[in-house]
Amino acid sequence: MNPGKIRIKDIAQMAGVSKGTVDRVLHNRGRVSPDAYQKVMKVLQEIDYKPNLIARTLSSNKSYRIAALLPDPANDGYWAQSAEGIRMAQSEWAYYNTSIDIYTFDQYNKESFKQVATNALATHPNGVVTAPIFYDEALTFFERVREQEIPYVLFNTNIPEVRPLTFIGQDAYRSGTVGAELMYLGQQSGGKLAVLHLDEDFHNSLHLLEKERGFRAYFAHRNTIHFDIKEYSFRPDEDHLQEKIDTLLHDDALRGIFVSTSKGTSVVAASLEKSGKKNVRLIGYDILKDNLKYLRNGTIDFLINQNPKRQAFLSVSHLGNHLVFKKEAPREELFPLEVITQQNLDSYLNSGIH
């Protein structure tokens, strides 16, 4: 049927040992004499052995449980998309005896994260995927996860110090330079620009700071361009938030606003639309329901897509491949910085996840 295919049995024959020995060498299970080891390795080097993953999976007949921790998707379009990605992964991995348990926590409440994380860990999952939005709490959590030797994948926010199996996300600094580039496109130099962060825990959100740094660097490196760039940061539950944004829009010298979060984007867009100003460029993040109408009617000029659905989906994929198929996962996978405009929006909405 498949003449070219080399099986463990064949390797054993070629090396003059038994299947068991080959298996031990392949998986570094030890209990192999140096002599036998050499013989097997020699054969392995000569041929390109590709294990039959189907047989491997069937044989080991293991089932895996992956715990996925993410902020509550209710009332939050961004995390809703992440959750959607996890759900797609669920049905995909069901074929491989791998289930994904979703644990959601309150994105505004660190205690809630700690609680949920403890619960998740108590079930002794075989792997963990998380969007570690609380820095300190994530550190202690992953210390415990690592103690139990459970592999874990991070998405959305990176914490390199915890050395995850994989990080899935974007380069925040470059994201900022892309924002700046889109801001400058066809514009004239001069006037004011605002960088606006709308986040619960801004000063702990390294990636938002990085976006801003990138945004500023773009202009700083071009000395023919001069903008007065101001930073504003607010909390979603801040008092008089809407008024504060209205006020900053009032400035007639304002030429553009770069909003670093998806939820901030629609909030600012609402104000901007209300103000009736046509000459303020607005750049924000993500293809969320709340953002769509503003992009369509031109209030938002560009969105940068962080692709939360795919981030979540791929996080599970990498972890699943690691557990089930023993494939090695990349240390990190940085998504492209997708620019969404009125005209290409639908092509993104209609495209699948694969």
Next chain:
Amino acid sequence: MNPGKIRIKDIAQMAGVSKGTVDRVLHNRGRVSPDAYQKVMKVLQEIDYKPNLIARTLSSNKSYRIAALLPDPANDGYWAQSAEGIRMAQSEWAYYNTSIDIYTFDQYNKESFKQVATNALATHPNGVVTAPIFYDEALTFFERVREQEIPYVLFNTNIPEVRPLTFIGQDAYRSGTVGAELMYLGQQSGGKLAVLHLDEDFHNSLHLLEKERGFRAYFAHRNTIHFDIKEYSFRPDEDHLQEKIDTLLHDDALRGIFVSTSKGTSVVAASLEKSGKKNVRLIGYDILKDNLKYLRNGTIDFLINQNPKRQAFLSVSHLGNHLVFKKEAPREELFPLEVITQQNLDSYLNSGIH
């Protein structure tokens, strides 16, 4: 281990028959007494049996050959990327006893395609993936393929009439409107625009015509914008090609050029750079080596990414899943229309295929 899972053995037990009988019922193989049939069906109706696809695949121990037909990647950056995608698919699917044979033909020679297609079909592959760039020849080819009941996937160029298992590509019309949008960004109305096709067989290339149609439609729908849009089409081996392009660039009223093919993009960029003109916007296709430097130095303003590598890779994936795992493939998968700029280019170059 996996308590919820029902196996054929379990069904047999419940129905009071043997595994073999259940299998015969499941696959309508006949040779089952009405009585036994009833008993099995009754159980099947009560439970939700999901066959273990892994076991099925291993057991049937089939191997599959997929024939991939595409233009010769030598000296063509675009098709080189497609070929790269096929090669990645090769190593991916080698795990599943599925090999992919690559057949390349001369993209400027229909006879070559016919010849190669005949050769490929003569090997009786289990599936075919093709970029059907020659319309008429593709029609007759797929007629023969269908006669042999071999499933086939198209990518790059769609021919809906041949009803492929799946089409992988982009919406060419929308691609044109995206090009137009990028052309208009921050520009003032008035002046001339050029749509340039550089293709061997332009009038047979429906998708290039569609791009142009989309490009024009964008402006036609906005009656505040007025551009004089001219179409030029050349063959890559056309006499005095470079001079002709130089000439059209000479026009001082020219404000922008939309090039509908990837190879055309770098050709025009070379002329444009040489001309020293800074006020002509250039929009083209694809992240090819030849295009990169022009995007980096600002000669090319935007690229629209068709993602040939991923198109090819996914074509094989869908076909492979169909053959090996009996998964159903989507009728078509349209890729997002990705906008590539100076700043987000690297994020695309660095990102993987998954």
Next chain:
DNA sequence: TTGAAAGCGCTAACAT
């Protein structure tokens, strides 16, 4: 018409 059994390639437990 039916049941029993071999086997797909790999893993892992079990003798030796």
Next chain:
DNA sequence: ATGTTAGCGCTTTCAA
């Protein structure tokens, strides 16, 4: 340290 063997769930062949 090494070889043998019993599965994993399904397909398919072979007796009965």
